[in-house]
Amino acid sequence: MDQRKLAIVTGAAGGIGQALLAEFARRGHRLFAVDLPGSDLAAIVARFGEGHLWHECNLGNEGEIVAMYERIDREVGRVDILANNAAVGPTMATTVNTDLAQFRLTMQVNFYGAFVMAREAAKRMQKGGAIVNTASQAGVLGNPTRNAYAASKAAVISMTKSLAAEWASKGIRVTAVAPGYVRTPMVAELESSGKVDMSITRRRIPVGRIGRPDEIASAIGFLSSPEARYVTGSCLAVDGAWAAFNQPGHAHPEVIGIPAAELEAPAATESGRVVVVTGGGRGIGAAIVRQFASQGDKVVVLDREGAEEAAAELGPDSLGIALDITDDEAVSAAFEQIKQRYGHVDVLVNDAAIADVFKPAVEQTFEDLARVMEVNVTGAFNCVKQTLALMPDGAGVIVNLGSINTFLPFAPRHAYGASKAAIDILTRCLAAELGPQGKRVVTVAPGYIRTPGVEDLERNNRIDTGAICRRIPMGDMGKPQDIANAVYFVASPAASYISGSILYVDGGWTSFGNAGDASTGDFEP
Incomplete structure (x- = not known):
């Protein structure tokens, strides 16, 4: 029987989701990848070797989530880590043009779905279990035309704290990360096609670039690990100091092209610091x-x-x-x-x-x-x-x-x-x-x-x-x-x-x- 810790990753087919799969695989965990039907999860999970699992699920449907956990009960019998990463992105519609059905759907997936995922995971976790929610800087700082998305992410941050307080006595930790802009495949395609000008965004970020998916995954990996055993309820900003900049003008000089560190991690320093x-x-x-x-x-x-x-x-x-x-x-x-x-x-x-x-x-x-x-x-x-x-x-x-x-x-x-x-x-x-x-x-x-x-x-x-x-x-x-x-x-x-x-x-x-x-x-x- 596979004795590895089981790490559930929702939104597993996305940029951050795939980086999370790699992070947890690197840590020696068994993967349980979750995303919508048609996400090609089988091929994604196959890259990480034998014994990993995947499941297609609509996180806006409580019944589907419960059925998924029943499958985990039958086939695995344990849950150790949940990376609550899936989300419906912002529509960028003005308030008067925001469809209420879309507003409700965003809340349903980003908040209700995340809550039910956490609820069902906690029922099955032993002491040492960890839940990490992917929030957003949009849930911390106001942004125009992102009403539903931002509100849902603020709700996730609040939920993180209340669940942490409730489940600490059970030895289950609940934390969150709040990413800034991240170079996911979707963002990369928008930039390469000329649909967005990321140079403007880079000038607003003090470090001068947007983040990589692996940088979000490494923070989640740490928060889910025994090394963070006394961290619960915390929401860690992973945003290149976006939220630390508070004045008119640019936070960084203009960057020509795509910074190398945005595409891949620089080589680690070998000698002792x-x-x-x-x-x-x-x-x-x-x-x-x-x-x-x-x-x-x-x-x-x-x-x-x-x-x-x-x-x-x-x-x-x-x-x-x-x-x-x-x-x-x-x-x-x-x-x-x-x-x-x-x-x-x-x-x-x-x-x-x-x-x-x-x-x-x-x-x-x-x-x-x-x-x-x-x-x-x-x-x-x-x-x-x-x-x-x-x-x-x-x-x-x-x-x-x-x-x-x-x-x-x-x-x-x-x-x-x-x-x-x-x-x-x-x-x-x-x-x-x-x-x-x-x-x-x-x-x-x-x-x-x-x-x-x-x-x-x-x-x-x-x-x-x-x-x-x-x-x-x-x-x-x-x-x-x-x-x-x-x-x-x-x-x-x-x-x-x-x-x-x-x-x-x-x-x-x-x-x-x-x-x-x-x-x-x-x-x-």
Whole structure:
């Protein structure tokens, strides 16, 4: 009997759908391809070898979906991953010219069908199951003449969060990706036939090109994997920083022809990257340091405590520098040392941060605010400036660590929440500015993570761990390695179209909007 995980892919005959089949096949999963009749699924699936399955189904028909899952029960007996990818595209009709029957059909396929697909998959999933919905930037940002499509995709994003909160206790994760423009076969044909001018679109995207289907598939592959075990309810933008650009004019100079990176993935760098991690001496930062080093990267650890010891454990290719990130001269000296040792920097991870003191706002002062902002924002910005002087032309990644407080601030931690909101918008500004230079900037936002700092708060009765875990849909805090996995992914070539985005790694914290507890607080992984 085939013991491989079963990955269902809807819309499997399309550009992103076929890339998803390739992604899941690469990960060693068994494929179950789904699309409309006449989609030539048999030939598509045959390319991936023996044992894979296909099924023709109209996702606008609930009965057909249920019958398909009954077939899975008979022939497979398991469901592990669902990539809810199928959709009816935008009609581009004005509001007064939009046919209500077409509007209803769009909702029926894109939202109702996706919901029933998820419902039936969840009934059959064990702990560790993953559902990833393909949403769209059209569901996040307004677009004229895309009413039905955009509304249906916004509905999918909301559904992602509500299902994530409901099913976290079952060990089933639900996430979404929001692609920007993607070079599917349909888009390529429209451009080659002269029906659309994609050069206009490319000038609106900070990275200067539209995405490839494999770039969407790789994000979905990560979100469906055990490496994303603490990510649920999150919607990850994969849009080349489209949503990060917010001003008149063009985001990128005019591009002549079709960029090479739009047609195929550039060759991966074989030698280890030079990665600088601030706050890398302990906790989340130490896990990030170990993750990069384990993959052959040369890591520079910057921290007030533990930097030199952490680097020594990694071996001679690594460097540890003890410094206070608010000391401008010390930071400049550290990057000069990095320049002398390595000559360049490929990746910067801004992890160094402190929390504000627990006291009411009426007692907080300039000094209290500055203490946090100098470390969490100004220090991080200074490291970005120093790094950019050492980054190669046309390459480089900056990953900033945000927080659930980016989106949901806590009282009385006013400065900390403000600092993490500042980091998120700093990421977006940098992504919009640096995209034309071939550089990406991403925020990873942790929820409650079991770090030494959290343990200190628990010992000193400053936090109620039980109450916190009950507020988390997954019922437990995350581990430093969960954040390290996310940071490593967004800094990797597999995330090459992700920039300006924020990825919440929070066990569903930011997806829960009800009153009361989100879980029993006793989740067993």
